Amino acid sequence: MKSSSLHLSECLKTAVTAAHAAAAILQAHARHRNDLIVDQKAQNDLVSQADREAEDAIIAILREQTPEFGIIAEESGSSGGSTATWYIDPLDGTTNFLHGIPHYAVSIALVAHAGCMNADEQPLRQDTPVIAVIYDPNREELFTAMHGIGAWLNEYRISCSQTQVLQDSLLATGLPFRDFSFYGQYMPTLDAAMRNTRGVRRMGSAALDLAWVACGRYDGYWEMGLAPWDVAAGTLIVREAGGAAEDMRHKDPWPVAGYVYAANPHIADALDTMIQPHLKRAEL
Numbered sequence: 001m002k003s004s005s006l007h008l009s010e011c012l013k014t015a016v017t018a019a020h021a022a023a024a025i026l027q028a029h030a031r032h033r034n035d036l037i038v039d040q041k042a043q044n045d046l047v048s049q050a051d052r053e054a055e056d057a058i059i060a061i062l063r064e065q066t067p068e069f070g071i072i073a074e075e076s077g078s079s080g081g082s083t084a085t086w087y088i089d090p091l092d093g094t095t096n097f098l099h100g101i102p103h104y105a106v107s108i109a110l111v112a113h114a115g116c117m118n119a120d121e122q123p124l125r126q127d128t129p130v131i132a133v134i135y136d137p138n139r140e141e142l143f144t145a146m147h148g149i150g151a152w153l154n155e156y157r158i159s160c161s162q163t164q165v166l167q168d169s170l171l172a173t174g175l176p177f178r179d180f181s182f183y184g185q186y187m188p189t190l191d192a193a194m195r196n197t198r199g200v201r202r203m204g205s206a207a208l209d210l211a212w213v214a215c216g217r218y219d220g221y222w223e224m225g226l227a228p229w230d231v232a233a234g235t236l237i238v239r240e241a242g243g244a245a246e247d248m249r250h251k252d253p254w255p256v257a258g259y260v261y262a263a264n265p266h267i268a269d270a271l272d273t274m275i276q277p278h279l280k281r282a283e284l
Contacts, residue, residue, distance in 0.1 A: 006084060008131060008146055011066060011110055015086075015133040016144065018061040019106045022054035022090050023137035026097070026106070029053075033098060048098060051075055054090035058108065062086050069110065074229050084112045084130070087232035092134075093205035095177075102138035107207040109133070109232035111254075112147075126253035132233035132240075134211045143211040143237050151240035153215050160243035160264035161216035166274065169219035169267050172201045172209040179225045186224050188278040193222075196274065206260075210234025213262045214241035220263030220271045222248065228256045235260070244268035248275050 029036060029050035036048045055075050062071060070081025073088040086108065091097055093104030110131035116124045130147035143158075145151040151158050163169050171193050176183050193200050201218070203209065207230060209221045214237040231245075235254045238245035245262040247255045263271045 006110075006112060006116065006130065008149075011131045012133070012144060012146055014061065014065045015108045015110065015131055016135075016142065017065075018058040019108055019133045019135040019142070021057045021061060022106045023135050025054045025057055026050050026091060026104070027137050030097065030100075033100060036098070048091075048094065050097065051091045051094060054106065055088060058088050058090055058106075062088075072229060074227065082113070083116060084110050086110055087229045089207065089227075089229040092207040092230060096204045101204070103203055103208065104136075104138075104205055105207045105211070106135045106137070107133070107229065107233045109229075109236060111232060127256075129232050129236035129239075129254055132236035134207045134233050134237065136208060136211075141211075143214065143233075145214075145233075145237040145240040147236065147240070149240070151214055151237045153211075158215040159241050160214060160238070161219045162266065163219040163264060164266045166197055166220075166267050166270040169197050169263075169271075170199050170201065171197050171271075172203065172212065172218045172221040174204070174206055174209070174223035174226070175202055176225065182224045185278050185280060189222065189275050192274050192278075206230040207234050210238055210245065210260075210262055213243060213245075213264070214238045216264075220261070220267055222261040222271065222275055224248075224259050226255075226258030226260060228258065231255045231258065231260050234262070238262045246272075248272065249279065 070079050070085035072078040089107040092107045097104045109129050112130045114126050132145040134143040212218045213221050235245040243264050248259045248261045
């Protein structure tokens with residue numbers, strides 16, 4: 001199976017088209033957000049009419065243009081694909097969106113399965129994100145990446161920051177808000193980051209946190225308890241911008257289990273070292 005069979009450049013165009021379609025729906029609803037029908041799936045786990053309509057628009061485009069691929073979506077569940085699978089978050093930052101905070105994004109990634117050929121005609125040894133799109137409609141910032149080729153913000157190539165040490169770094173994170181089972185692991189990492197870095201930001205969109213690491217606005221980022229669609233696109237964008245984006249438990253080839261750390265190449269090891277003592281040893 002060759003990478004050319006995936007037609008990565010065409011897949012990227014498809015993902016960009018889908019992201020723009022979803023964003024148009026979100027922005028139309030944003031002007032009338034008080035009229036939205038909002039359901040609560042669990043504590044602080046909200047889904048709105050805007051999420052569902054945006055996801056439907058994405059899925060319709062992906063199924064029409066890449067019917068051979070599987071789809072894993074936040075609201076619609078999953079369908080299988082032997083070659084590759086799309087991971088979709090139609091609205092990353094739902095709580096921000098519903099409260100009128102203009103910081104949210106559409107996130108779409110294509111993960112190629114083990115055995116596919118990479119750009120060097122070598123088979124991938126593990127599942128690997130190969131296409132990524134994160135679109136911030138409020139700033140009109142389109143982050144994209146292609147495996148082995150690079151990462152871009154709109155038409156400009158991006159790279160991670162050059163901050164050399166953790167003490168001079170600005171980090172991003174996400175606080176526990178829905179699942180508190182890892183609270184005892186997370187809070188010590190936050191304390192360590194507050195005491196040993198330049199500062200910590202919590203903006204409410206994991207996809208944009210990762211994208212901002214990739215373009216150098218943040219030096220690093222970590223979060224626990226996420227879903228795979230939250231991090232699939234951002235993982236590739238950070239990696240193609242020269243940084244590290246990994247599973248903090250060092251189990252999975254990408255942070256599919258939702259325990260992610262990402263950073264520029266200079267501080268990645270130090271960030272990982274800061275996190276490791278606080279993870280439950282039984283889970284490593």
